[in-house]
Each structure stands twice: as C-alpha cells, then as structure tokens.
Amino acid sequence: MQLRINDQTLGVPPEWHQDTLLHVLREALGLVGAKYGCGAGLCGACTVLLDGQPVRSCLTPVAAATGKAVLTVEGLASGGALHPVQQAWLSAAVPQCGYCQSGQIMATVALLRRSPRPTVAQIDEALEGHLCRCGTQPRLRAAIRQMTGGS
C-alpha cells in the first residue's frame, strides 16, 4: 500500500493496513502533527486534507486515502518558508498548549482556498467542529481576519 502525502510517495507497512489514517501518519510514518483527541470525529485535532478536503483522519481507514493526495501540517511550509496561515498563527500568538492547532490550521487552509475573504460567520462555521480547551478561539478569529484583510 502506498500513500501520496505532502507530495511524497510513502509505503505503508502491512501490519498497518487495518489502521486509521491518523495512526498510520503518526506511528508508522512519523508525521505527528495530526493528533488523537477523541477518536470519534468530534474534536477536529486529527484533521488533514484529502484531495483538498478536510477529513477526520481518526475516522478514515488508511485504505481510503490510497489514490488521493494527503496534505498534513508538515507539508504546508515550502522552500523553507512558512505557509501564510502558519505565519499568521505566530504573528497573532494563537497557540496556548498547541495540541489542537494543527487541526485548526488545516481547516483554515481549506477554508481560505474556498473563501479567500471569509466573514466571521464563515470562519465560525469552518472551525465550529474544532474544539480548543485553552480558549484560543478569539485569536483564531483574529489571525484569520488579519490575514484576509478583515477588521
């Protein structure tokens, strides 16, 4: 089994073929950005993009990712430069503990691809299913508004 992840082709060892995409990424392939938060698709910490769409990798059997392009937080920076979303997160000092943030970032990348200048309502809708216990939500909104020219 092979997966196309962050523009690289990576092999999945046989004993991992029955696992979720989340655990394959983290434990078999060492891409630990996506996190386990709930195992039920309710918290968003495991979010990666599959052919550009945000999916809950904790609910995605790894076989379902074959033949598709997987994008994880590790694949956002290119040529040594951070992705604008990553840069915005640092400029606005968004993270507190940081555990939910890669999911928030991936959801935001997907949001901005479909709505480059999102309204507050669109931001809230995109991140509604992304839980943060530290309370970074005000800064998540602020970082996205700053990036997209909102006030």
Add this chain to the structure above:
Amino acid sequence: MMNAKLSRRQLLGGVGAVLGVAFLPGCASFPVIPKRPSPDTRAALGWISHHSGHYRMTLPRVEMGQQITTALKQIACDELGIGPERLGVRQHATHTIGRVRATVGSESIMDFALPLARACATLRLAIEGGHPGGRLQAVDIPQEKLRSFSSQAQWVGRSSILEQGLEIVTGQPLFASDVRLPGLVFGRVLRAPMPPEVPSRPLTLEEQAARNVPGFISIVRSEVLRMASSEGIGIVARTPAALDRVEQALNIRWTIDGAADAEAIHRAIDIDRRMSDRATREHHVHEDSLPDGRWDVDLRIDIPIAAHAAIEPRVAVAQPTDAGGLDLWVGSQDVFYQRDVVCRRLGLAEDKVRVHGCRVGGAFGGKTLSTVETEAAVLAHATRVPVKVQWTRTQEFVQAFHRPPSSHRVRVRLENGRLAHWSHDFASSHILFTGAVVPAWMQKITDVIGDDGVARGATLPYRTHARRTGFDLVRLPVHTGPWRGLGAGPNVFVIESAIDECARMAGTDPVTFRLQHLDEPRLRRVLEQAVGSAPPAPGSVAGLRQGRGVACGIYKKTSFAAVVADVVVDPASGQVRVLQMHCAHDCGRVINPDQVRAQCEGNMVWGLGMVLVEHWTGDARNFGESPIPRMSQLPRMSVHLVDHGEAPSGAGETAIVAAGAAIANAIRSATGWRLTQLPLRPETLQAHLRKGTP
C-alpha cells in the same frame, strides 16, 4: 496506625518527611504524597548553564500552554544580558534538574521568577568576572539590583516570541504522544465503565479470542493496575487498531459493586437537606453567629460536575532499560511525583527510573495523579518492550477525576441598603484529598482538617456586620479533584450572584454597591477599571432582550479580576448569546503582557463554559454528551491589564472567578431572571419569560 492529630499546616504543607516519621514501616497502602520543595537561588543555579557562549535553561516548570517557558526565558535573557537566540530551553526530566514541585496553583512566576533571576545574575557576574567554570555559589542578589525586576528590562514587560510556537505550527514532535521509539508497541488498561470510586473487578474474559487477534502481544494482570477501587487488566498490541481489536475480542464482563447515580449524588450534597439535618456545617470559613429571621436575599445555587476535557487525552511512554529500570515520557503536571509513584509501585530504586517531562496538551489541574504513567510503566516492565499508553476520550470521561459538584444556600440581610448579615452554606466533595491520592481511611483524617481546595474563593471580600460561611465535605461515588481555579470558580460565582441581587434589593447600581462594601484597594481598582475601560454595550436588536453584567473577585489573595459581560436573549427560545466580555486583570508586575491576556481569554472561556455549557454525567462517553464551548458560542473578548508593579502573582486561573457571574448577572439584567442551576437550560429561561414575570 497514624497519629490523627496532624495540624492542617503539616498535612497541607506536603511535608512528606513529617508523615514518614509518624508512619509505621510496613504499611504498604500509605499513599505517595507529592513533595513540594520551595525553589531558592541555590536550586535555581541548577536550572541554567553556559558553555562556549551558548546558554541552556532546564525549565523548572511544566509547559502546558500557559507559556511559562516564554516568560522565564524573558527573565533569564534580561539577567544574562543576551538575546533569546542564545538561550536554549529544554523541558525538565528527573535526571536533569533537582526536584521541583508540581506545576499547579498559578504560582510559577510568584515563586520561581526571583530565584531564576538571581541565579542568572550570578552566572552573568561569574562569566564577566572571568570565573574558570564549574559550580557557582548562590548569591541572593537584592531584587533592586536585578535587571529583570527593573525598568531597564529589555525582555520582561514585552510580549516576546512564543517558545515552541514554530514547532507547534509545523507539527514537530512536542507531546508525550509524539514520542516514537524502535519497537514501540501500544497498551491500554481496561476497567469497568464506572468511576474508579465504585468497586469493580473483571468477572469473565475471553483470553483465547484475544490471543488470536493478529498483532496481539500480551495480557498483563497486576495489582499495581488497581486504580482506587477499580481493578484493571492490561493489554498490549502491535498497533492501535490491533489494540482495539484485542479489547473487543477479550470481551470483559465486569462485576460492579455500587452505582454513581446522578440522583444519589444530587441528594447527597443537597444543601437544604443537609441544613435541615444539621444547623451548622463541618468546616468554617467565617464563624460569626447570626440571628434567625427573614432574609432579604435567599438563593439556592447548584453547580454540577464538570470535566477538564483537555484536548490531549493523558499519555505516557515507558521503555525498559538494560539496568532493569525504566525511562518514561510523560505529559504530567508533576514529573517527580510520577517517578516517586512508579518507583514505589514497581519496587524500583529511585536511580533506576528516569522521567522526561513533555509539553502537555492542556492540563488545568487534571494531570496531577499517576494514571497512564503507572499503566505504561507496568506494561513496559511486564513485556520488556517500550509501550505507549494514551487514554481514549471515553476513558478520560469515565475514569479521570472531575470538578466536584457543589450545592449552595446563600442568604443575606440588608440594613439601610447595606450588607448586614451574610450566611453561606455549601456542600461539595473532595478536591485536594481525593480518593485516588488518599485511601479511604486517610480521607477520614483529612475530613477533620478540611479541604482548602473546596473552600477556595469562599472568603467574602465585602464588609458586613456579621458573616457565617461553612461547608460540608461529602464523599461521593464519583472521582473528583482539582479543576481550573478549584473551588474559586463556583464559590465566587455564588458570592457575585448574591451580591448582585443585594444591589438590586438595595436599589443601588451593582458596581456602586460593591464599591460601597469593598476595602481591598486592588479589587476596587480592578472593578473600576473594568467598567471604565469596557467597550460600549452593543446596539439593541428588535425582539431580543439585552443586558450587561459585572462581577469581580480575588484569586488566592494575590490576583484580582473583574469582568463585564454583555448578553442577548431570545425570549422565544430562551437561548442566550454572549456578545462580548471584557476583563480587567491585576496580577502585579507582568512579565509577558500578551500571554497574561491569553490566560484571561482562556479563563473567560472557562467561565462561559461553566455557566452556559458544561455538565458531566456518568453516561458521558465523548464530547457529544459532555460538551465544551464551541467557536460560535464565544464572544468578542478584550482585556485591560492593571499593572502597578506589585509583586508578580498568577494569571493562569484568576479571571475564572468573575467570568461566569458576569454572564449570569447580565442575564439577570436582560430578563429579570436569576440563573441558579448551572448550566443554563434555555427551556427554563423560556418558561420564565413566557410567564411574563419582569
């Protein structure tokens, strides 16, 4: 048997040595008590080192999102006279630092800043003076001579770059769950689906079916896997999916001797029932006697159990060493306590176990016991291979300890529009001396002493002729312990709700009324400044009721906060939306303004959650049944920092004292209805509004 006449100070001081001396050897059920050394300059010299122009700091605290790493680095850079790029920081491990106590209680800056500053200044002076190297002598440089405490500070007082921010946004390994080792396998300890306070043990299991699962490695049975009254069975497998299949195939049936029935819990702490059984409470905060008679304000307030719900389920990795010991990687608030417990429970010498602290994905008081750490240690020790154990979210909701519920009856008499008599009775369950730290026989002793965590925030900051505040501690069949702010969130919620009613009864503006009764100048100031700096109330919307509420409070006598909240209520549905929250916060001299703001924001979200969203019940298995606030429920937030240079105090929990009550007071202002049963149920508010009572 123990001498029961321990003084409160001895027990709460956590002086393990005192208890050790009083204790008869051979009594294996005596719990491991977390040790709490106070940091001094000599200890702090062990936190920093210099080699060939580069400096390294071993962080004496646990980083869990409060950005203590960033703040302490700022202090160090000022004292060392360097930029942050020359100071590397690492999390501490039991073999890289002298013992440090748990990271709890918002005391890191208060207690660690000065020793660190002195140690760094000592190091700088030694280097400047051509010191040849090696260990330095501690010098207690006076605070006035410290750069980080002066107006010349370059880094302290500014909002500095987030330590590990780059690693977070690029997905680098940071948390214990990110640890990967050759040959790492996955483990879980299975227990009955009940709080561990309820006795349970396995009745039947299908061992052969489990062994037949591809990827099965081992079933581990050990008395060390007992947690409180619940027996656990360990399983180990090659991958997480195999682990899930082994659990399913094992199909354990449990014997459960008891229940954690919500009705029974509610009845046990029902304060009115307790007050009719006994006029006085077991423990007192204020003890004036009060006459009988009519009360002007009389409120019954109930606050439910709530989960910590950190997004990182607790996790640890354990790896056996060739010397017959263990290396552990943990996401715990108390790294040394993990070592102490694992050594004791596995019978290993202290130098055989090394515990590495990792960044924690949210803790809030909940990652203080030894749970996954002991589990991983047992499974690794038994299988002789490295094992990762991360609780499922379901295990977090079922097995972890939660904020205890509390039931309050607060009654006030006014005279000439001023507070005269204040009476506050409440009942709750243990916070500091919980069933899992302290066995039942010892809990009886600690009941005599009381529980500071439960009483936190119950001290009335307002002037009255007479006041009486008392509480009962009730042992409940649910697992309770410290939650952000401990009792301060619930207790100050009650006080600030009652004060608000008193103001209305007196016909006085709620801010004026509070100021009329407050002596503490820093609380007065933070209240005045919150109101003075709050953004204007949002414009009204036709068909919706709107209101503004205010609340204020003190956290651990040293930090002060006031919150102004604006809400809007839809009378048709009873739905409440918080439009904005504004906090004025005084924690003395601020090291990193932006990060203090971040903590205020976090505490405002927790206060909103306490009042509008959160309620854990025994059948909660995931976030669907036990929700936390979501993006759309959260308002605009602003923070006004009040910094007049007093000794630095904590921000990690402070604002939670005022956030919830400000919302409840805003709802009262908008609708005339007082929220007394948390969390708000829209149908209850809707029913009140339909009745048309103003």
